Amino acid sequence: MKKKIFISLLVCLIIATFSVSAFAMDSYEPNNTAxxxxxxVPGNSYSANLDPGDIDYFFFSQPTAGxxxxxxxxxxxxxxxxxxxxxxxxxxxxxxxxxxxxSNSQGTPVLLSFTREANTAYWVSVFxxxxxxxxxxxxxxxxx
Numbered sequence: 001m002k003k004k005i006f007i008s009l010l011v012c013l014i015i016a017t018f019s020v021s022a023f024a025m026d027s028y029e030p031n032n033t034a035x036x037x038x039x040x041v042p043g044n045s046y047s048a049n050l051d052p053g054d055i056d057y058f059f060f061s062q063p064t065a066g067x068x069x070x071x072x073x074x075x076x077x078x079x080x081x082x083x084x085x086x087x088x089x090x091x092x093x094x095x096x097x098x099x100x101x102x103s104n105s106q107g108t109p110v111l112l113s114f115t116r117e118a119n120t121a122y123w124v125s126v127f128x129x130x131x132x133x134x135x136x137x138x139x140x141x142x143x144x
Contacts, residue, residue, distance in 0.1 A: 026136065031057050034123055043143030047136035049075075050128045059087055060141050061121040068116040070124060071109045072102065073138040079103040079129040080137070084112055087121030097122070109140075 026048040028038040037057035040046050048056055062068070072082045080103075083096035097114040116122065124139055 028056065028058070033057060034125075037123060040124075040139065040141060041143075042141040045138050045140040047138050048126070049133040049136045050126070050131050052131050054127075054131055056126040058124045058126075058139060059121050060124070061087070061119065062116060062143070063119055064144075065116060065118040066144055068114055068122070068144070069142040070112045071138075071140040071142070072100070072112060072126070073107065073109050073140070074102055074105050075107075075133050075135045075137045076130075077104045077106045078133075081125075081127045081129075082110070082112060083123075083125045084114060085123040085125070087123055 028046070028048050029051075030036050031038040031048075032055055034057050037059040038046075040058045040060045042060055042062055046058065050056060070084060072080070074080050079101060081099070081101055083099045085094050085096050089095075098112045100110060100112055102110050124141070126137065126139065128137075
């Protein structure tokens with residue numbers, strides 16, 4: 001009897017482990033809409049993944065005006081669409097401050113650069129053509 005219970009629990013554990021790893025969400029979820037964006041600190045890198053149907057949103061701000069650089073490092077060769085928007089004007093009609101379509105660039109840092117205003121927040125949106133990433137992509141806003 002104990003052996004059957006042990007085997008049943010072991011089978012359940014293996015199934016649960018496979019299910020979680022096959023559809024693993026990153027620690028920033030839910031960040032699938034601008035209103036659920038994850039705050040990121042310039043100077044720190046953030047690794048995240050895309051799940052089916054996923055668009056990831058992050059936001060950051062800096063106290064001074066100047067040139068803002070954000071690096072995006074793709075984890076695979078799918079096509080990524082990465083945009084940066086003014087925090088106050090994001091919506092269906094918003095125009096990105098900078099927008100890049102990134103293809104076949106696995107592991108190569110791609111720079112998105114724009115002129116930022118003091119004490120203004122900005123959104124970063126990430127979407128992939130396959131909408132899945134394994135391993136994680138990286139977003140790195142530079143602190144200046």
